[in-house]
Amino acid sequence: xxxxxxxxxxxxxxxxxxxxxxxxxxxxxxxxxxxxxxxxxxxxxxxxxxxxxxxxxxxxxxxxxxxxxxxxxxxxxxxxxxxxxxxxxxxxxxxxxxxxxxxxxxxxxxxxxxxxxxxxxxxxxxxxxxxxxxxxxxxxxxxxxxxxxxxxxxxxxxxxxxxxxxxxxxxxxxxxxxxxxxxxxxxxxxxxxxxxxxxxxxxxxxxxxxxxxxxxxxxxxxxxxxxxxxxxxxxxxxxxxxxxxxxxxxxxxxxxxxxxxxxxxxxxxxxxxxxxxxxxxxxxxxxxxxxxxxxxxxxxxxxxxxxxxxxxxxxxxxxxxxxxxxxxxxxxxxxxxxxxxxxxxxxxxxxxxxxxxxxxxxxxxxxxxxxxxxxxxxxxxxxxxxxxxxxxxxxxxxxxxxx
Ligand code: NAI
Numbered sequence: 001x002x003x004x005x006x007x008x009x010x011x012x013x014x015x016x017x018x019x020x021x022x023x024x025x026x027x028x029x030x031x032x033x034x035x036x037x038x039x040x041x042x043x044x045x046x047x048x049x050x051x052x053x054x055x056x057x058x059x060x061x062x063x064x065x066x067x068x069x070x071x072x073x074x075x076x077x078x079x080x081x082x083x084x085x086x087x088x089x090x091x092x093x094x095x096x097x098x099x100x101x102x103x104x105x106x107x108x109x110x111x112x113x114x115x116x117x118x119x120x121x122x123x124x125x126x127x128x129x130x131x132x133x134x135x136x137x138x139x140x141x142x143x144x145x146x147x148x149x150x151x152x153x154x155x156x157x158x159x160x161x162x163x164x165x166x167x168x169x170x171x172x173x174x175x176x177x178x179x180x181x182x183x184x185x186x187x188x189x190x191x192x193x194x195x196x197x198x199x200x201x202x203x204x205x206x207x208x209x210x211x212x213x214x215x216x217x218x219x220x221x222x223x224x225x226x227x228x229x230x231x232x233x234x235x236x237x238x239x240x241x242x243x244x245x246x247x248x249x250x251x252x253x254x255x256x257x258x259x260x261x262x263x264x265x266x267x268x269x270x271x272x273x274x275x276x277x278x279x280x281x282x283x284x285x286x287x288x289x290x291x292x293x294x295x296x297x298x299x300x301x302x303x304x305x306x307x308x309x310x311x312x313x314x315x316x317x318x319x320x321x322x323x324x325x326x327x328x329x330x331x332x333x334x335x336x337x338x339x340x341x342x343x344x345x346x347x348x349x350x351x352x353x354x355x356x357x358x359x360x361x362x363x364x365x366x367x368x369x370x371x372x373x374x375x376x377x378x379x380x381x382x383x384x385x386x387x388x389x390x391x392x393x394x395x396x397x398x399x400x401x402x403x
Contacts, residue, residue, distance in 0.1 A: 003068070003307060003400065006041060008033055009051035011073045012296035019300050022308070039063055047303060049073055050080075058084040068397075069093065069306055069315075071299040075286065082317040086368060089335035089395030091315035093302035097152045098294035099286030103201075103229050104156040106285050108164070110253035111140050111197050114225045117251070119279050136250070141165035146195030148188065148211075149202035149230065150176040157199060158182045169195055173207075192219040197227060204231035214239040222248055229255040229285040241271050244278065251277030255285045310372045310399055312363075319363035319370045329358045329374040331399040332384060337392040338369045349386045350375060368394065 005019055007028045016026040024047075032053035033041060042048060042064040049071040050056065056070060061084040070080060072094040085092050113119055115138045117131075124131045145161045147154040147170040158168045158179050168182035171191045178184055185191040188211075192198060198220060202208045212226070213236040220226070226249055228235050237258060243249040254272065260283055261268050272278050305311040310333050313322045336342045343362065350357055355377035362371045377383055380398050388396035 003046045004044060005047040005049065005303065006045040007049040007073075008054055009073075011049055011051060012292040014293050015049065015073065015296035015300040018297065019303060022304050024303075024307070035060060042067065047071070047307070049299065049303075052076060052079055054079060056080040056085070061085050061088055061090065065090075065395075069303065071303055073295050073299050075099065077316050086317040087394070089368070091306065091312050091318040093299055093306070093315055095295040095298035098298050099288070099291030100152040101156055102288040102291045103153045103285035104160055106255065106281075107153075107157050107199050107227055107229055107253075108160050110227050110279055111145065111161075111166075111199075111225070113279060114197075114227075114251040114253055114277060115140055115143075117277050120277055140197075143167070143196040144169060144194060145197040145199060146171070146185075146191040147182075148172075148191065148198065148200050150182075150184075151201060151203075153229075154199075154201035155179055157201065188216065189219050192216055193221065195224060196221065197225045199227040200230045200234050202230050202234060204233055209233050210236045212236065212240075214242075217243045217249065220249065223250045225250055226252040227254075228252075232257040232260065237271055241275070244272075244275050251279075253279035253281070255281045256283055308399070312370060319365050319368065321361050321363045321370055321372055323361055323372055326374045326399070327358075329376050330380040330383075332373045332375060332380070332387065332396065333399060334371045334373070334387055334396045335394040336369050336371065336390070337394065338364045338367055339392055342369060342390070342392050343371065345390055345392075346371065346373075346387055349390075350383065353377060353379060353383050353386070355379075355383060 002023055002025045004025045007016060007026060009032050010030045016028055019026050035055060035057055038060050046068045048067060052074045058081045061081060065088045067090050069090060070085060070092045072080060072092060075094060075096055077092055077094050080092055082092055121131045142165060144167040147157055147168060150170040150172040154170060158170065161168055162180045169185050169191050170182055171185050171188050211234055217239050240252060257270055272280060302314050309323050309325050310331055311321060311323050312318045313320045355375045358374040358376060360373050362369060384396050384398050387393055
């Protein structure tokens with residue numbers, strides 16, 4: 001029996017290609033189905049793949065508890081009721097870092113564009129104005145970029161910037177290995193005072209909310225540039241507008257905003273509109289064909305490993321278990337409430353059935369435990385039924401797909 005996978009919202013075709021090559025049956029649809037449509041469609045499928053526009057509500061999950069897993073072929077997972085999925089033993093996978101190179105490249109482009117006032121001059125040329133002048137135009141070579149948040153994006157930006165002859169400073173709350181000749185600063189202020197470009201690559205947390213405000217902007221070098229392609233809440237827009245108007249900051253490039261339109265049909269408004277040397281982009285840092293391809297590959301691979309091996313590494317709502325493939329034995333997957341004594345009960349059943357446990361892997365979080373067992377038995381179906389009948393078992397199944 002081949003497992004059936006439903007992919008919606010025009011997910012990159014590489015995902016279907018890879019999953020079909022693994023022997024799964026894949027159906028693709030281009031639009032984001034409504035709750036009603038999902039309720040009609042899902043009973044025929046074992047796995048659902050969505051992007052950011054399909055809402056997977058508690059009702060959808062509770063009406064489809066047969067689902068093995070859900071894949072978000074994007075970064076965010078807010079559109080899925082993760083708690084409901086977890087309580088029914090359904091892991092949710094995403095691809096959090098597949099688009100990071102795209103963001104780093106955009107920042108490189110923006111540093112050059114800002115220091116040459118490219119967008120303003122191009123706009124002028126379109127209007128028939130000729131703005132030929134070298135005043136205030138500089139190369140990025142030899143300049144310093146200060147990277148705040150040296151994670152997946154920040155560290156890639158560091159390498160790309162150095163390869164253009166830039167100096168790199170970075171500030172992170174976690175100790176990070178500096179790449180190339182990049183130098184960490186102990187304080188955020190040190191970075192702000194010494195950078196020609198400041199680029200933000202931190203997550204949205206209570207600590208990063210408004211982390212670049214009036215005080216921090218005042219510390220930045222006169223004539224420097226600010227780039228934010230992280231999260232809109234990180235920069236205090238009023239303070240940035242004042243600094244641009246007073247020419248303390250020579251320009252900025254923002255890809256993210258405190259309030260963003262929910263769709264391309266909504267109007268976008270910002271106090272930064274109309275200011276000189278200000279690049280505003282509609283949250284496209286990670287929006288490239290290559291990123292879509294990489295996301296398609298990454299989530300398809302998570303599905304393959306989960307369906308064929310039982311691995312939940314990378315699941316956002318589930319204990320992560322990284323497993324070797326089984327060797328001949330029957331692999332049983334069990335999700336249970338994380339309460340004392342459950343493992344003992346399961347082992348009791350296995351031992352009563354006279355089955356030999358070859359290997360056992362267990363990971364837990366505060367709510368659930370995910371147990372994978374390789375057992376030698378001729379009565380796998382009965383064993384699975386008995387384990388599932390335990391009061392605290394949420395879901396038990398035998399691995400169906402062949403690795
Ligand atoms: P990451 O998790 O790999 O790196 C974030 C880094 O920030 C970590 O090294 C962390 O230690 C550091 N950090 C956390 N709090 C900090 C603080 N208060 N001060 C200094 N450093 C701090 O994340 P990644 O993948 O590099 O993404 C960075 C940001 O870019 C995220 O906000 C993400 O949402 C955003 N992003 C934006 C995209 C776009 O389209 N514009 C696309 C992809 C990501």
